[in-house]
Amino acid sequence: MSKWKKYILWFAHEHIEFRFAEMDSLLAMFNFEMRYVEQDNTAPYWIVECDSESNLKKLVSRSVLVRSCIELWAHSKDTQSLHNQLKNYPKHLMDPFFRPDLSFKIEVETFCRHFTQKEKIDKVESFSYLPVKGPVRLKDPDVCLQYIEYYGVRANDPPKLPYDVFFGRWVASGLRQLIQKLSLKTRKFIGNTSMDPQLSLLMANQAKVKSGDIVLDPFVGSGSLLVAAAQFGGYVVGGDIDYLMLHARTRPSRIRQKERATDESIKANMEQYNLQHRYLDVLINDFSCSFWRDRVEFDSIITDPPYGIREATEKVGTNKENFTVSEKHLPTHIPAKVEYSIANIYKDLLQFSAKHLKLGGRLVCWFPVFREDYSDEGLPSHSCLQLVANSEQVLSKVTSRRLLTFEKIRHPTLEEAQDESEITDFRKKYFVVREETRKERRTREAKLRYENWIKSGKNINNL
Ligand SMILES: C[S@@+](CC[C@H](N)C(=O)[O-])C[C@H]1O[C@@H](n2cnc3c(N)ncnc32)[C@H](O)[C@@H]1O
Numbered sequence: 001m002s003k004w005k006k007y008i009l010w011f012a013h014e015h016i017e018f019r020f021a022e023m024d025s026l027l028a029m030f031n032f033e034m035r036y037v038e039q040d041n042t043a044p045y046w047i048v049e050c051d052s053e054s055n056l057k058k059l060v061s062r063s064v065l066v067r068s069c070i071e072l073w074a075h076s077k078d079t080q081s082l083h084n085q086l087k088n089y090p091k092h093l094m095d096p097f098f099r100p101d102l103s104f105k106i107e108v109e110t111f112c113r114h115f116t117q118k119e120k121i122d123k124v125e126s127f128s129y130l131p132v133k134g135p136v137r138l139k140d141p142d143v144c145l146q147y148i149e150y151y152g153v154r155a156n157d158p159p160k161l162p163y164d165v166f167f168g169r170w171v172a173s174g175l176r177q178l179i180q181k182l183s184l185k186t187r188k189f190i191g192n193t194s195m196d197p198q199l200s201l202l203m204a205n206q207a208k209v210k211s212g213d214i215v216l217d218p219f220v221g222s223g224s225l226l227v228a229a230a231q232f233g234g235y236v237v238g239g240d241i242d243y244l245m246l247h248a249r250t251r252p253s254r255i256r257q258k259e260r261a262t263d264e265s266i267k268a269n270m271e272q273y274n275l276q277h278r279y280l281d282v283l284i285n286d287f288s289c290s291f292w293r294d295r296v297e298f299d300s301i302i303t304d305p306p307y308g309i310r311e312a313t314e315k316v317g318t319n320k321e322n323f324t325v326s327e328k329h330l331p332t333h334i335p336a337k338v339e340y341s342i343a344n345i346y347k348d349l350l351q352f353s354a355k356h357l358k359l360g361g362r363l364v365c366w367f368p369v370f371r372e373d374y375s376d377e378g379l380p381s382h383s384c385l386q387l388v389a390n391s392e393q394v395l396s397k398v399t400s401r402r403l404l405t406f407e408k409i410r411h412p413t414l415e416e417a418q419d420e421s422e423i424t425d426f427r428k429k430y431f432v433v434r435e436e437t438r439k440e441r442r443t444r445e446a447k448l449r450y451e452n453w454i455k456s457g458k459n460i461n462n463l
């Protein structure tokens with residue numbers, strides 16, 4: 001008979017909106033049930049129930065937002081009743097962890113209130129009645145017991161006594177260390193719009209990337225999303241219209257860097273993290289005229305399309321009528337570009353995904369919105385793709401972006417492949433609100449470059 005036990009999931013107190021989306025994706029990926037007992041998004045923890053600790057371990061070890069998971073032995077509003085609960089905790093449930101051959105330690109964590117080492121030791125000693133038998137080991141013990149005092153989230157004004165106290169056994173930790181390892185600060189090649197590792201890993205989790213998957217980012221930029229997908233075992237491939245970006249020949253993104261190193265590239269990033277065996281390639285490609293064969297299928301598509309604010313939304317084309325290039329000029333012809341509206345980018349992205357995702361495969365993409373105008377009806381949609389998650393990241397008072405996760409539920413018919421959905425053109429709206437014309441934007445950007453140049457005391461050719 002399966003036994004449901006209580007656990008506490010302790011989250012990092014950021015990207016709160018994304019918790020459900022990440023947990024649901026991981027539950028779907030590992031295919032098990034977890035019951036939600038208590039979750040209040042103002043607090044950094046959830047209390048859940050699960051009947052398989054090994055499944056829960058898998059989930060937590062893949063989570064970006066969970067810091068740690070503890071099997072809950074006691075939970076109360078005050079310390080006295082916590083101790084009473086713990087003294088009454090069934091002996092047969094504790095015994096397997098209190099064997100003489102198992103080392104242990106008791107760790108004290110206080111959320112939003114600082115205590116001295118001495119005060120912490122006093123708190124540890126208040127648990128001296130526990131029938132532990134093994135030796136104490138502070139580094140890598142076999143069993144780690146945790147006592148947590150939760151003082152709310154207002155660090156400047158914590159209450160005298162904790163709101164909640166918890167005691168339990170550490171089960172697993174999330175991927176917070178990986179976020180440090182993949183930090184953009186130390187990454188070889190980055191661009192102006194490189195996605196930070198936390199959100200990149202979160203996207204790969206929502207896409208349910210697993211070992212052996214083939215993952216595409218059609219707006220790949222500096223390849224941050226490929227790094228995250230490869231980290232979880234995906235074979236990664238990307239496309240981007242920008243030749244200079246894919247050849248790492250754009251202006252350096254780090255303030256103090258004068259010029260790009262000759263060996264900067266997405267491949268070099270993969271090598272930096274020992275993921276080169278997961279790297280398929282990146283291709284210079286205008287997404288509006290995709291070259292993939294009809295039968296090519298991806299396990300997932302994760303991408304951050306351009307919003308037209310920090311980079312242009314352009315595609316190959318011309319506004320001239322009946323434009324042709326003579327034979328003579330063909331070899332040196334550089335195609336002109338026209339605007340690629342946000343509406344068309346997402347229409348193409350969803351149609352492409354409906355066609356090229358395998359059944360059950362996921363598209364995870366950011367979608368910019370003008371907050372005041374936001375409505376679910378304005379989101380891009382396709383009848384073959386089911387929206388399974390939609391979380392907001394606020395960018396400013398006026399704008400935000402939403403992380404949309406779609407799952408392919410069936411293959412498109414011919415008509416569905418031509419489906420057209422009307423969505424608000426975010427870029428137009430954004431610039432209208434800020435009353436900034438294209439010319440003004442160019443002037444502002446030129447001014448910014450000039451200011452940076454003055455600051456760096458560089459050569460005028462760098463302007
Ligand atoms: C927001 S950036 C992606 C950043 C990327 N996630 C990273 O971490 O570096 C969007 C990218 O889309 C590319 N892009 C713009 N228009 C495109 C098009 N028509 N086809 C393919 N890529 C395009 C831009 O060159 C830019 O690199």
